[in-house]
Amino acid sequence: MGDDELSPTSARRYEALGRVMAALATEAEFIETCRDLTWWCGADQSWHIEWRDGPYASEVAALLVEQAGEPDRSLATPVGPGGSASAVLDVMGVRFELRAIDPMGRARVRARPGFWRLAEALDTTRRTNARQPWEELLGG
Structure with missing residues (x-):
C-alpha cells in the first residue's frame, strides 16, 4: 500500500x-431491480456507481440523500x-457519480406485470385461491 492508501482522505x-x-x-427494491451493479474509484478519487435497468439515477440520488447519513x-x-x-x-466531501443504463424508473418497475419481489413472496397475509409465492419458494 502506498502512503495515499493510508491517508485520512482515503479513509x-x-x-x-x-x-x-x-x-x-x-433498499430491497433497488437491489432486486438492478442488473450489473458496479462501482469503481475514478482518477479524481471520486466514486462511480453504475447499473442497468432499475430506477432512474435521480431516484437513487434522492434515496441516498434520505438514507446515507x-x-x-x-x-x-x-x-x-x-x-x-x-x-x-x-x-462526506467525496464525489459520487451515478449512472443508470436503460433505466425504467421506480413507478414503471412497480407496474411491470410478473415482476417478482421478495417482499411479496414473503407476505403471508395475502390470501388467494392460488398458491402463495412463499409456498412456491418453499415447495409447499
Missing part, C-alpha cells in the same frame, strides 16, 4: 463508499440537478 473516501452501499443495501442529518447532498441517466452527489 474518508472508503467510509463514504461504505455508507452509500449500506444505504443501497437497505446519521439520524439527525444527511451526509449526502446533490451536486446539481440529476436526470434519468445520471446524477452527482457529494457524500
Whole structure:
C-alpha cells in the first residue's frame, strides 16, 4: 500500500463508499431491480456507481440523500440537478457519480406485470385461491 492508501482522505473516501452501499443495501427494491451493479474509484478519487435497468439515477440520488447519513442529518447532498441517466452527489466531501443504463424508473418497475419481489413472496397475509409465492419458494 502506498502512503495515499493510508491517508485520512482515503479513509474518508472508503467510509463514504461504505455508507452509500449500506444505504443501497437497505433498499430491497433497488437491489432486486438492478442488473450489473458496479462501482469503481475514478482518477479524481471520486466514486462511480453504475447499473442497468432499475430506477432512474435521480431516484437513487434522492434515496441516498434520505438514507446515507446519521439520524439527525444527511451526509449526502446533490451536486446539481440529476436526470434519468445520471446524477452527482457529494457524500462526506467525496464525489459520487451515478449512472443508470436503460433505466425504467421506480413507478414503471412497480407496474411491470410478473415482476417478482421478495417482499411479496414473503407476505403471508395475502390470501388467494392460488398458491402463495412463499409456498412456491418453499415447495409447499
